[in-house]
Amino acid sequence: MAECKDKKLFAEFPPVTTEQWEAVINVDLKGADYEKKLVWKTAEGFNVRPYYRAENLEGIKFLNSAPGQFPYVRGTKNDNSWLVNQTVEVNCPKEANADALNILMRGVESITFDLKADNFTAADLDTLLAGIEIPAVELNFRGCIGTLLNVADAFLTKVQNAGYTKDQVNASFAIDPIMQKLSLRGKSADSEIMQKVVELIKRRGELRRVKFITVGGDIFQNCGSTIVQELAFTMAVGSEYLNKLMELGLSIDDAASSLKFNLAISSNYFMEIAKFRAARMLWANVVMPYSPERACSSKIKIHAVTARWNMTVYDAYVNMLRATSEAMSAAIAGVNSIEVLPFDAAYEKPSDFSRRIARNVQLILKEESHFDHVVDPAGGAYYIENLTRSIAENAWKLFVEVENKGGYRAAFVEGFIQSKVEESAAQKEKNIATRKETLLGTNQFPNFTEKAQENITIDTVTKKECTCCCSELAEYKKLVPFRVGMAFEALRLKTDRSGKEPRAFMLTLGNLAMARARAQFASNFMACAGIRPVDNILFHSVEEGVKAALESKAEMVVLCSSDDEYATFAPEVFAQLKDKCVFVIAGAPACKEELEKIGIKNFISVRSNVLETLTDFQNQLDIK
Numbered sequence: 001m002a003e004c005k006d007k008k009l010f011a012e013f014p015p016v017t018t019e020q021w022e023a024v025i026n027v028d029l030k031g032a033d034y035e036k037k038l039v040w041k042t043a044e045g046f047n048v049r050p051y052y053r054a055e056n057l058e059g060i061k062f063l064n065s066a067p068g069q070f071p072y073v074r075g076t077k078n079d080n081s082w083l084v085n086q087t088v089e090v091n092c093p094k095e096a097n098a099d100a101l102n103i104l105m106r107g108v109e110s111i112t113f114d115l116k117a118d119n120f121t122a123a124d125l126d127t128l129l130a131g132i133e134i135p136a137v138e139l140n141f142r143g144c145i146g147t148l149l150n151v152a153d154a155f156l157t158k159v160q161n162a163g164y165t166k167d168q169v170n171a172s173f174a175i176d177p178i179m180q181k182l183s184l185r186g187k188s189a190d191s192e193i194m195q196k197v198v199e200l201i202k203r204r205g206e207l208r209r210v211k212f213i214t215v216g217g218d219i220f221q222n223c224g225s226t227i228v229q230e231l232a233f234t235m236a237v238g239s240e241y242l243n244k245l246m247e248l249g250l251s252i253d254d255a256a257s258s259l260k261f262n263l264a265i266s267s268n269y270f271m272e273i274a275k276f277r278a279a280r281m282l283w284a285n286v287v288m289p290y291s292p293e294r295a296c297s298s299k300i301k302i303h304a305v306t307a308r309w310n311m312t313v314y315d316a317y318v319n320m321l322r323a324t325s326e327a328m329s330a331a332i333a334g335v336n337s338i339e340v341l342p343f344d345a346a347y348e349k350p351s352d353f354s355r356r357i358a359r360n361v362q363l364i365l366k367e368e369s370h371f372d373h374v375v376d377p378a379g380g381a382y383y384i385e386n387l388t389r390s391i392a393e394n395a396w397k398l399f400v401e402v403e404n405k406g407g408y409r410a411a412f413v414e415g416f417i418q419s420k421v422e423e424s425a426a427q428k429e430k431n432i433a434t435r436k437e438t439l440l441g442t443n444q445f446p447n448f449t450e451k452a453q454e455n456i457t458i459d460t461v462t463k464k465e466c467t468c469c470c471s472e473l474a475e476y477k478k479l480v481p482f483r484v485g486m487a488f489e490a491l492r493l494k495t496d497r498s499g500k501e502p503r504a505f506m507l508t509l510g511n512l513a514m515a516r517a518r519a520q521f522a523s524n525f526m527a528c529a530g531i532r533p534v535d536n537i538l539f540h541s542v543e544e545g546v547k548a549a550l551e552s553k554a555e556m557v558v559l560c561s562s563d564d565e566y567a568t569f570a571p572e573v574f575a576q577l578k579d580k581c582v583f584v585i586a587g588a589p590a591c592k593e594e595l596e597k598i599g600i601k602n603f604i605s606v607r608s609n610v611l612e613t614l615t616d617f618q619n620q621l622d623i624k
Helices: 002-006 018-029 034-038 093-104 122-128 145-162 177-185 191-204 218-222 227-247 252-256 269-290 318-333 352-368 382-404 408-414 416-433 458-462 486-496 512-527 542-552 563-577 592-597 610-620
Strands: 083-090 110-115 138-142 171-175 210-216 259-265 302-306 337-339 503-508 532-534 556-560 582-586
Touching: 018 034, 083 093, 083 138, 083 352, 093 110, 093 122, 110 145, 122 145, 138 145, 145 171, 145 177, 145 191, 145 210, 177 210, 177 218, 177 227, 177 408, 191 210, 191 227, 191 252, 210 227, 218 227, 218 259, 227 252, 227 259, 227 269, 227 382, 227 408, 227 416, 252 269, 259 269, 259 318, 269 302, 269 318, 269 382, 302 318, 318 337, 318 352, 382 416, 408 416, 416 486, 416 610, 458 486, 486 610, 503 512, 503 542, 512 532, 512 556, 512 582, 512 610, 542 563, 556 563, 563 582, 563 592, 582 610
Parallel strands: 083 110, 083 337, 110 138, 138 171, 171 210, 210 259, 259 302, 302 337, 503 532, 503 556, 556 582
Antiparallel strands: none
């Protein structure tokens, strides 16, 4: 036994070189293009290899840094604890206080108070925080900037009069004129706001855990940006604030310690882990040239929130799955706090049930999966380290481009920021429309039997988020957050509210394997627009299939067979059904041109633009 223990585990296995791996891969490809088949060309501006090895870590400078050490890729602290955050809407301070006390007893450690009233007073703040032990919870406030400035002033007075020490108060205020006024409203942000922020920062004294500016970087992703754009533009906004605060007389330490960053989490699991790791390094390198006296000034504070961009109205429980994956990636990446949005947030005021599930996602990650017990568990992984480097390099390059334009404001006024985000969003929408990207339950694998709830209206699925007063005239083009699945949802809602229940009959003929595969494809395709599929195993003749299709009285008939058999089956079936239904061929056979000549015009395949094709089908079915 002692001899066995001394043997190295892999001593009997000869090393395999990269060249040997590549040779085997090329044999398996059988002449197919390596780059097209195996290399992922990301939207972020770099390519991802099919595998990584130790040699791919060469030249990565941040590898030897430990958690808590510059440039903080592996974390800004020596543990992986994070705060479980949830939002409380504040219309009535007393009711919001009761809600806050309730969720604090159910695992929440960080509360975001969403202030809806403009005239929020110091007395309202006392009511809101009654019974809440300030040292035991992180308090965050968001709302209109004027309200937040007043609340921040009242909050400082409250905690200073109570005699709290510097480590007992953990709070933030979402004062963010660059994002709230310029980016979302297209209005110039007045300098008076920043002067008031400087006064608040000077007043806080040693309460450095109180942050007055929260950079809303999550907005970029919810408008459709790439991860690289999200990081680059967020860093640019942060840099703009640093420069402005120092212009107004603050030191780099006071300025940097007053900032907090919100970032969204997409479902791109490994990419998101790498994103948060890269964000810490990027911010450290933004602050470093100013030579701060305190090391903590270079440490970014990140609040991560699950994205609204990919939330769906139909099959909304799938939002739970997306949010769980997203929360996992942020937790593994080592952020400071996480908010999981309730699964029904896209179409209604979240219910008690959906809010409980949202909290419990994080509690499971902590209490059952112990994600908080290991610091940077992804560190050293060849793939993650290379993703981190690639994201950081590309984001820094774009950040420098923005800085060379004069900074974020100048780049936004020029239209550079908007054009980049819109370009990315358009490509993502196209990918969803053509199914190059999957939005589960929306453009792929929809729930055939589901119909929209009564409270879901056309505005729910078509109206992009309104982030400003509609009476204001914008000076510049705005960023507009929206959900990428809205076009598909509008399409399906049109069917649901039409008063019709269109069906698509799967007429399966010939080769069983091909007929079944295409029937499944077509059923999934049609259901994305709320067209109910009527599936069948296999008909043994054209006559049998046509008879069953006519008896079903389905508004659509989809012929499902093999490419070779369409040349024979399609003309026969079409001759008998062409005036009785919308006739569709599942596939793009070589004989397509010949079939089009006899009047067959509807074909669906993996190359179809699903959104455009289904819109055309609705028109043919007179669904308005």
